[in-house]
Amino acid sequence: MSAPNVPPQAPAPMPNPPAPAPAPMPPAAAAPSTELPRHHVHHSYIWLESVRTIFIIAVCVVVANFSTIIGLVAEEGMGAEAGFIMAVAGIGTLVVILLTFGIVAGLRVVGYKHLYFTVGPDEFTLCSGIFNKKQVHVPYQRVQSVDQRATLLQRLFGVCTVSIDTAGGAANKAVVVPYVTKAQAEWLRAELYNRKNALAAQAAVASGMAGAASATATGMAGAGDPIPQSVEAGIAAMAQGAATFAGNVPSPAAAGNVLDVGAEAWNQVGGVFAGPAQDTGRVTYEYGLTNKELFLAGLSNTTSVGLIFAGLVVGVLQIVGFIFDVMGDAADGAVESALVFADSQASAYLIGAVSAGVIVLVLVLWVLSAVGSCIGYGGFKARRRNNRIEVEYGLLQHTFQGIDIDRVQSVVVKQSFIRRLLGYCELSLGKIDAGVSEDSSSQKNTLANQGIVIHPFVKMNRVPEILAGLVPEFADLPREAKPVAKVALRRALIRRGIIQGGGFWLAVVATLCLAGLTWMGATGTAELLELDSDDLFLLSIGWNVVIVCGYGLAAILLVVDLVGAVLWARESSFAYNHRFMQVSNGGLSRETVSFPRQKIQFGCTKSNPLQRRAGTDTLLATTAAGSGGTTTTLIDASHADAMAWLDWLKPGGNQ
Amino acid sequence: MREMPANQLNPRIKSVWRINDAIWIAVSFLCCFLPFAIIALVAPEEAWAGVVALIVAIVFAALLVLCVVVLPPIRYARWRYELTPDYLDIARGIFWRKRFVIPFIRVQNTDTRQGPILRAFGLSSVTVATAAGEHEIPGLGIEEADVLRDRAAELARLAREDV
Numbered sequence: 001m002s003a004p005n006v007p008p009q010a011p012a013p014m015p016n017p018p019a020p021a022p023a024p025m026p027p028a029a030a031a032p033s034t035e036l037p038r039h040h041v042h043h044s045y046i047w048l049e050s051v052r053t054i055f056i057i058a059v060c061v062v063v064a065n066f067s068t069i070i071g072l073v074a075e076e077g078m079g080a081e082a083g084f085i086m087a088v089a090g091i092g093t094l095v096v097i098l099l100t101f102g103i104v105a106g107l108r109v110v111g112y113k114h115l116y117f118t119v120g121p122d123e124f125t126l127c128s129g130i131f132n133k134k135q136v137h138v139p140y141q142r143v144q145s146v147d148q149r150a151t152l153l154q155r156l157f158g159v160c161t162v163s164i165d166t167a168g169g170a171a172n173k174a175v176v177v178p179y180v181t182k183a184q185a186e187w188l189r190a191e192l193y194n195r196k197n198a199l200a201a202q203a204a205v206a207s208g209m210a211g212a213a214s215a216t217a218t219g220m221a222g223a224g225d226p227i228p229q230s231v232e233a234g235i236a237a238m239a240q241g242a243a244t245f246a247g248n249v250p251s252p253a254a255a256g257n258v259l260d261v262g263a264e265a266w267n268q269v270g271g272v273f274a275g276p277a278q279d280t281g282r283v284t285y286e287y288g289l290t291n292k293e294l295f296l297a298g299l300s301n302t303t304s305v306g307l308i309f310a311g312l313v314v315g316v317l318q319i320v321g322f323i324f325d326v327m328g329d330a331a332d333g334a335v336e337s338a339l340v341f342a343d344s345q346a347s348a349y350l351i352g353a354v355s356a357g358v359i360v361l362v363l364v365l366w367v368l369s370a371v372g373s374c375i376g377y378g379g380f381k382a383r384r385r386n387n388r389i390e391v392e393y394g395l396l397q398h399t400f401q402g403i404d405i406d407r408v409q410s411v412v413v414k415q416s417f418i419r420r421l422l423g424y425c426e427l428s429l430g431k432i433d434a435g436v437s438e439d440s441s442s443q444k445n446t447l448a449n450q451g452i453v454i455h456p457f458v459k460m461n462r463v464p465e466i467l468a469g470l471v472p473e474f475a476d477l478p479r480e481a482k483p484v485a486k487v488a489l490r491r492a493l494i495r496r497g498i499i500q501g502g503g504f505w506l507a508v509v510a511t512l513c514l515a516g517l518t519w520m521g522a523t524g525t526a527e528l529l530e531l532d533s534d535d536l537f538l539l540s541i542g543w544n545v546v547i548v549c550g551y552g553l554a555a556i557l558l559v560v561d562l563v564g565a566v567l568w569a570r571e572s573s574f575a576y577n578h579r580f581m582q583v584s585n586g587g588l589s590r591e592t593v594s595f596p597r598q599k600i601q602f603g604c605t606k607s608n609p610l611q612r613r614a615g616t617d618t619l620l621a622t623t624a625a626g627s628g629g630t631t632t633t634l635i636d637a638s639h640a641d642a643m644a645w646l647d648w649l650k651p652g653g654n655q
Numbered sequence: 656m657r658e659m660p661a662n663q664l665n666p667r668i669k670s671v672w673r674i675n676d677a678i679w680i681a682v683s684f685l686c687c688f689l690p691f692a693i694i695a696l697v698a699p700e701e702a703w704a705g706v707v708a709l710i711v712a713i714v715f716a717a718l719l720v721l722c723v724v725v726l727p728p729i730r731y732a733r734w735r736y737e738l739t740p741d742y743l744d745i746a747r748g749i750f751w752r753k754r755f756v757i758p759f760i761r762v763q764n765t766d767t768r769q770g771p772i773l774r775a776f777g778l779s780s781v782t783v784a785t786a787a788g789e790h791e792i793p794g795l796g797i798e799e800a801d802v803l804r805d806r807a808a809e810l811a812r813l814a815r816e817d818v
Contacts, residue, residue, distance in 0.1 A: 432786070601785040602757040608750055622787045629787025649756045651741035 036118040042159050045115070045179035046108040052153070054101045061093050117177060119191055122199070124164070126175055136175050140196040141203075142166045144432045145403040145452075146189045148180075152396045155266070158182050160398070164192070165432065189402055190280040193388060196404070257291040262395050263379025285469035286383035289457070297457035298374035300418050311362030315355055382454045384470050389429065391452050401452050403431050409625035410595035410632075411474055412451070413463060417588045427455040427463065429471070430595070430625030451625060477594050478575035478582050487614045488636035489569035495635075496565040503557030510550035517543055564588045574619060574634050576645065578654040581621060583632045593632045599623045603649040605642045617642035660737030660744045667776045668794025669727040674772050676722040684715040736792050738803060740810070743783060745790060759810035761785045767800045783807055 069089060072082055110130050117126045124138045143164055150160035162185050163174040180188065289297065378395030389408070392400040410430035419425050430451045454470060467474055498504050521540075564587045571586025581600065584592040604620040611617060616636040622629050637645070647653050691708035694701055729749050737744040743762075745755040762783050769779040773793075779800040780793040795803060 601761045601787040602755055602790070604756075605754045606748075607752050612752070622785075624786035631787075646754065646756050649742075649758070650739075651758045651760060 036120055038116040038118055039184070040112070040116045041177060041179045042181045042184070043112070044154075044157050044159050046105060046112050048153065048157065048159070048179065050101060050105040050108050053104050054097065057100050058097050061096060065089060065093060119188070119195070121195075124175075124192060126177060138164055138166055138175055140192060140199055143192055143196055143404075144407050145401060146192055147174075147402065148185050148189070148400045150398045154179070155396070155398055160185050160400075162188060186280055193386075193402075193404060197387070257289050257294045257378075259294065259374065259378030259395055260288060263381075266379070266395075266398075281386040281388070284384050284386075286381060287455075287466065287469075288382075289377065289380045289455075293455075293457045294374055294377055294380070295370075296422070296424065297377050298370045298372075300416070300457065308362070308366055311359060311366070314362070315359050377456060380456070382470060389452070389454070389470060391454055403429065403452060405471065405473055407431055408471065408473075409599045409623045410451075410593050410630075411467065411471065412594075413590075413592040415460075415590040419457065420588070420590060423460055424457050425460055425463065425590075426453065427458060427466065428453045430593075430623065430630060432624050433627045474580070474594060474596075476577065477580050478577040481573035481575040481582075481584070482637065482641045483573040484569060484634070484636045485614070485616045485638035485641075487616060488572075489566065491610075491614060491616070491636055492565040492569045493562060496561045496568070497558060501558060501561045503554045503559070503561055506550060506557060507554035510547050510554060513543075513550070514547050517547075560588070572634060574637060574641075574645070576648055576654075583619070583621065583634050585634065595621070595623050595625075595632070597654060599625075600649065601629065603646065605646060607639075611636065615639045619645060660735040660746050662736050662738070664731060664734050664736075664792070664794045665778055665796050665799070666731065667778060669731050671772050671776055671778065671794060672727045672730065673723045676726075677719065680715060680719050680722060684711070687711050688715070738806060743790070743807070745792070755790060757783060757785065757790060759807065762807060762811035765804050765807040765811065767804050769797075781807070 069086060072085060107130075111128075114130055114133075115128045117124065122139060124140065124143075126136045126138075128134050128136075143166060145165045146162065147165070148160040148162045154160055159179050159181050162177040162180050164177070165174045177188070375395045376397075377393050379398075380391075380393040382389070382391045384390075387405045388402055389405060390400065390402045392398065408429050408431060412428045412430060413425050414428065415425045428451045433451070455466060458466065517540075568585065568587040571590065572584055574581070574583045576582070576597070579597055580594055581597060582592065582594040584590070601622050601624055603622070605617040606620060607617045614636075615638060617639050619634045619637050619642055620631050622631045624630075688708055688711050691704045691711065694704035695708055698704070726749070730747075733749055733752070734747045735745070742759060743755070743757040745753075745757070747753055762785055765781060765783050767779045767781050768791075773779055777797060778794045779797050780791055781795060781800050781804050782789050782791045784790075792803070
């Protein structure tokens with residue numbers, strides 16, 4: 001297993017190790033791919049990954065042997081014999097670890113030799129595999145987005161993992177190039193986008209000419225929905241956008257936050273093998289998070305909110321238990337009441353202390369998780385570079401997402417309940433997500449799976465400015481909103497309050513419990529269970545407390561549901577103009593989705609018998625965002641509006 | 656209500672649906688029915704097993720009548736499609752009535768499929784796939800399906816490449 005440490009790049013085709021006859025080149029190896037320069041990944045692919053594997057194995061071995069050694073020591077005492085055995089065990093473990101390291105590193109070396117990518121005229125090719133050769137071809141036009149991620153370890157050495165998302169294919173997996181230096185990654189990203197744009201421009205010129213020819217032939221000027229804008233027009237618009245926003249690029253110092261210092265430091269230091277920074281285009285708009293935004297984003301993180309809620313529930317349960325206990329004790333016979341009182345006080349203190357401890361623990365956990373997500377958002381930057389949108393974040397584990405403007409499927413303005421109370425929202429872009437292929441280590445990020453978050457926590461009145469800077473293409477969104485039908489309010493109250501209403505069903509369950517309890521009391525099940533009257537009394541008090549609490553919670557939930565329904569009916573609407581469609585769904589949390597007409601894959605209206613009687617329809621517009629498409633739904637638009645929308649959906653229906 | 660799409664499926668599709676549903680119902684009936692029937696046969700003293708088996712049998716008989724006699728004609732009457740030069744229009748559904756508009760410029764690929772039952776009746780189904788899911792027009796005559804597929808493919812070919 002002493003494979004020679006081969007220097008990284010060897011442009012000449014590798015000789016096949018097992019083949020004894022080196023002279024005749026097999027024709028397969030002389031395929032066109034050999035003409036292109038083969039780019040190998042960075043050599044940290046070999047040792048960084050091996051070190052990681054070794055670390056895991058070492059931990060496993062130590063854990064597995066620990067108990068045995070401890071047992072030996074306990075049995076024999078710390079004699080010379082035990083020392084000898086332990087020495088043997090230690091040496092054996094070391095040998096095992098070294099051997100595994102050798103095997104893993106050797107495999108990695110061989111794998112490294114066979115892992116390379118080429119950047120051809122029409123497509124990007126990634127070749128991998130030692131025995132099972134695998135070649136993945138990605139035509140440039142199919143590239144949806146190019147992301148790069150780096151774990152802390154990778155970041156220290158200035159390498160990252162590049163994943164190229166493509167559209168289509170049954171599995172729709174991302175192509176993952178592991179262990180690329182930062183410079184190489186940036187070069188690759190720029191190269192992929194440039195070549196894609198060059199191809200797109202060629203195609204656009206061709207189709208534009210064809211379109212013009214057919215338009216003159218049929219005598220229909222500007223026919224067809226896809227708007228075959230000439231390349232010049234597009235570039236001119238872009239230049240204009242750039243000129244408009246070049247002036248007010250906020251300086252990082254003005255809109256920075258405390259963690260930006262750390263991110264800056266990272267950028268300065270870069271990492272051991274990072275290489276010089278590449279120039280990948282001109283930035284026309286850029287922003288970060290302010291201190292306030294960063295902390296609010298961290299605090300309102302969903303997991304931390306969940307923690308708070310869980311903590312509250314636990315605390316309330318503790319307190320209920322405590323009250324129950326005190327009441328139970330107080331209800332005991334009057335003779336021993338003094339004694340019991342002292343006792344109950346002690347136990348009350350104990351329970352109080354326990355519940356306080358739980359609450360403190362939850363608070364600490366919450367603070368930790370908030371700090372964690374602050375660090376996760378640390379160094380957040382969103383920028384517009386040429387016609388790409390780039391987002392990067394993460395102080396320790398770094399993620400960089402880049403997407404071409406014409407791959408943006410939708411713009412989503414989401415207000416969760418907390419954000420809405422504060423007048424903030426979350427901004428994100430919908431894109432076609434790819435499943436991550438199996439060989440990438442499962443470093444799933446919560447942010448990466450819901451499109452691209454371009455701002456986690458922003459004041460509502462800053463949204464137009466950000467959108468105008470980042471995606472000026474979404475400038476002329478439709479204005480005249482068509483609200484849901486009048487009858488939608490009634491239907492929403494019934495739907496949200498009763499059919500899907502948690503409060504209503506909780507009340508039903510509580511009522512059933514009460515009925516069951518009364519029945520039990522009536523039939524005298526208690527006597528059968530041989531409970532004495534005190535216990536029965538306690539039991540009934542406990543049950544009553546639970547049921548009263550259940551009814552209280554049900555009432556609160558019902559009110560929340562009903563308020564949500566009223567808000568929904570007031571605020572929900574849809575709108576469309578010749579280029580865009582916008583759907584707003586209101587309620588306690590609000591979401592507004594805007595998408596270009598071109599990105600609507602298909603539309604559908606749906607109605608059940610009750611809706612037909614009320615004269616409403618449900619609109620469903622499906623775009624390709626996410627994995628497998630995203631359907632934006634608006635319930636209970638009026639029938640006339642829905643039919644007009646269907647007409648609009650037809651090609652040429654926006655004229 | 657705006658006018659419905661013009662074309663209906665081939666009437667033979669009703670028989671295909673009947674056979675398909677009957678097979679599924681029969682299989683799931685056996686899975687649910689046999690255990691109880693065996694218990695009832697082996698251990699006659701367990702009276703409940705027989706009762707359960709009877710209930711299962713009644714439920715499945717009702718389901719069979721519903722799926723074989725009642726639903727297919729309604730489903731057939733409600734299933735309409737139309738292929739205009741630009742888009743595919745589908746209207747279907749009995750209770751939840753759906754109306755789809757699928758522009759051909761968004762169609763990624765089309766194909767025809769034929770299972771053994773469809774083949775026995777000389778039918779095939781056309782599937783139109785977009786980047787966000789596919790739509791099936793079941794039960795067209797084979798030649799009709801081929802024409803439809805070619806036309807959908809031809810129109811889809813004119814679509815812009817990117818998503």
